[in-house]
Amino acid sequence: MKKGGFTLIETILYIGLLSLILGGILSASYYLIESSGRQSQSILVDEELNFLFKKIDWVLSSVSSIDAPLGPGVSTKLIVRKYNFSTNPLTLVAKDGLLTLSRSNKEAIPLNSESVKVDSVSFSYISPTSSDSPPGIQVVIQIGSRFATSTYYVR
Numbered sequence: 001m002k003k004g005g006f007t008l009i010e011t012i013l014y015i016g017l018l019s020l021i022l023g024g025i026l027s028a029s030y031y032l033i034e035s036s037g038r039q040s041q042s043i044l045v046d047e048e049l050n051f052l053f054k055k056i057d058w059v060l061s062s063v064s065s066i067d068a069p070l071g072p073g074v075s076t077k078l079i080v081r082k083y084n085f086s087t088n089p090l091t092l093v094a095k096d097g098l099l100t101l102s103r104s105n106k107e108a109i110p111l112n113s114e115s116v117k118v119d120s121v122s123f124s125y126i127s128p129t130s131s132d133s134p135p136g137i138q139v140v141i142q143i144g145s146r147f148a149t150s151t152y153y154v155r
Helices: 008-059
Strands: 063-068 077-082 090-095 098-103 120-126 136-143 146-153
Touching: 008 077, 008 090, 008 098, 008 136, 008 146, 090 120
Parallel strands: none
Antiparallel strands: 063 077, 077 090, 090 098, 120 136, 136 146
């Protein structure tokens, strides 16, 4: 007697194969979503670092004097005075995960968003090597495991 349909063994094999295929699809989907999130966070950190360095570049443009840091060593605070600028001095300092800017010792304004925490900022004074070479400031910013460095010469 011949009946149409599947045997129990065939049904179990089909269910097993379907489970493997669905497991692979779910695993691949999770990996794609996870890597997309990591890439988005990396792009956000890059944009924040770029913005912070542009603000530091603005602070260090047209500088008449550097009040801190002076001499060898590293400081967590940068204080400068600009030519023909009514709200001198300008102070950059990292505090509570934010890089802040204050003008004429007034309330500090955060420069980075709260979604990206600045772990540390250090400013190093670079002494002029000769009478015609300008002084400079080396800036190191740490966000998570990323370190970014830039050097600015004051003319």
